[in-house]
Amino acid sequence: MIAVSSPVPHNPSMTDTRPPESPTKALAPIPVTGPHFEDFRIGQQYDAPAVTLTSGHAALYQAITGDRLRLPLDHHLSRRLTGLDRPLAHPMLVINLAIGQTTWASQRVKANLFYRGLILRRPVLLDDTLHTTSRVVALKQNTIKPGRPATGIVALEMVSRNQHDEEVLHFWRCPMIPCRSPDAATGHGDDLTRVGTQPDVETLRQAVPTNWQLEALRSRLPTELPKIEAGMRLAVEARDTVTSAPELVRATLNMAMAHTDAKLSYLGERLVYGGHTVSIAFAQITRAIPSLITLLAWESCDHVAPVIENDRLRSEVFVTAIEQLASGRLLRLRIETFAARGNHEEESKVLDWRLVAWAL
Numbered sequence: 001m002i003a004v005s006s007p008v009p010h011n012p013s014m015t016d017t018r019p020p021e022s023p024t025k026a027l028a029p030i031p032v033t034g035p036h037f038e039d040f041r042i043g044q045q046y047d048a049p050a051v052t053l054t055s056g057h058a059a060l061y062q063a064i065t066g067d068r069l070r071l072p073l074d075h076h077l078s079r080r081l082t083g084l085d086r087p088l089a090h091p092m093l094v095i096n097l098a099i100g101q102t103t104w105a106s107q108r109v110k111a112n113l114f115y116r117g118l119i120l121r122r123p124v125l126l127d128d129t130l131h132t133t134s135r136v137v138a139l140k141q142n143t144i145k146p147g148r149p150a151t152g153i154v155a156l157e158m159v160s161r162n163q164h165d166e167e168v169l170h171f172w173r174c175p176m177i178p179c180r181s182p183d184a185a186t187g188h189g190d191d192l193t194r195v196g197t198q199p200d201v202e203t204l205r206q207a208v209p210t211n212w213q214l215e216a217l218r219s220r221l222p223t224e225l226p227k228i229e230a231g232m233r234l235a236v237e238a239r240d241t242v243t244s245a246p247e248l249v250r251a252t253l254n255m256a257m258a259h260t261d262a263k264l265s266y267l268g269e270r271l272v273y274g275g276h277t278v279s280i281a282f283a284q285i286t287r288a289i290p291s292l293i294t295l296l297a298w299e300s301c302d303h304v305a306p307v308i309e310n311d312r313l314r315s316e317v318f319v320t321a322i323e324q325l326a327s328g329r330l331l332r333l334r335i336e337t338f339a340a341r342g343n344h345e346e347e348s349k350v351l352d353w354r355l356v357a358w359a360l
Contacts, residue, residue, distance in 0.1 A: 038184060044105075058089065058126060081212050095275065100255075101252075123294070139152060140191075153174050155173075212293075230321055236284040245276055267306060307339055312340045319331060
């Protein structure tokens with residue numbers, strides 16, 4: 001006869017000292033990470049969570065950059081000038097968010113080489129919600145060099161829309177992505193010079209609001225403004241130290257690992273997100289040209305050297321052309337930004353940026 005023992009009744013005062021079974025013994029981990037260069041195909045599309053821009057975003061952006069563009073700072077002036085019920089969001093905050101929303105594809109980025117043809121097609125207000133999609137339009141593997149793992153360049157086309165499905169932003173960018181295999185030969189060799197289109201004069205004119213009451217801004221400006229003329233070169237003496245770089249990255253949903261993990265940066269230090277450098281450069285422009293109304297477009301933006309946190313940045317502004325409009329002027333500007341690092345005063349050029357702004 002086989003004896004069957006009765007189950008032991010549960011006693012809440014008894015403690016089970018057996019170690020819990022580790023879940024890693026039962027399941028192999030599934031990596032959650034971004035694609036390598038071999039994973040990209042022409043036509044692939046990525047999107048990201050839509051984001052509603054709030055006064056919190058605006059305050060964080062302002063604290064990081066110290067920007068002096070008047071309309072995003074003065075909500076009463078913004079409403080008077082635009083006739084809208086909500087204040088304007090800073091155009092660079094909008095651009096930073098749109099770039100961050102495109103970074104699922106570029107989580108492994110080694111460098112973002114350039115931007116092309118960026119244009120703000122309509123103003124964005126606080127409390128607007130932005131949704132951005134990105135599409136792979138070109139692929140080019142870099143020439144393999146001895147001692148260096150293989151990499152490639154992914155050309156992405158981005159479109160941002162607001163809650164009304166209106167297009168507010170359109171641009172291209174080209175991140176450099178490592179290959180999974182250090183000696184990969186993918187055969188991708190697209191011509192990157194064909195990526196993107198420059199905003200033409202008519203498109204820029206269409207992006208300028210026609211019903212804004214510019215006198216509301218004029219009345220707030222100093223009585224004696226610096227005279228801005230084509231051919232001028234303005235050098236901003238005061239430098240800005242780059243701080244809070246990961247905070248801007250996280251606030252804009254930027255997933256590039258090199259911006260938050262120093263071990264994944266080829267410099268051995270966290271690589272500052274390129275939009276952070278551009279934002280500081282624009283803040284310095286607002287000191288040089290206080291009559292700026294807003295930013296309209298980037299004709300090109302080349303990151304020519306890396307920036308790391310605590311670099312000290314200064315900018316020089318070249319006024320390459322001015323076009324008089326029925327209201328205000330279009331300024332074509334070229335910005336060169338230089339970085340000093342550590343205790344050394346020797347500078348290196350880190351940014352070459354061409355933009356179009358609207359000014360009085």
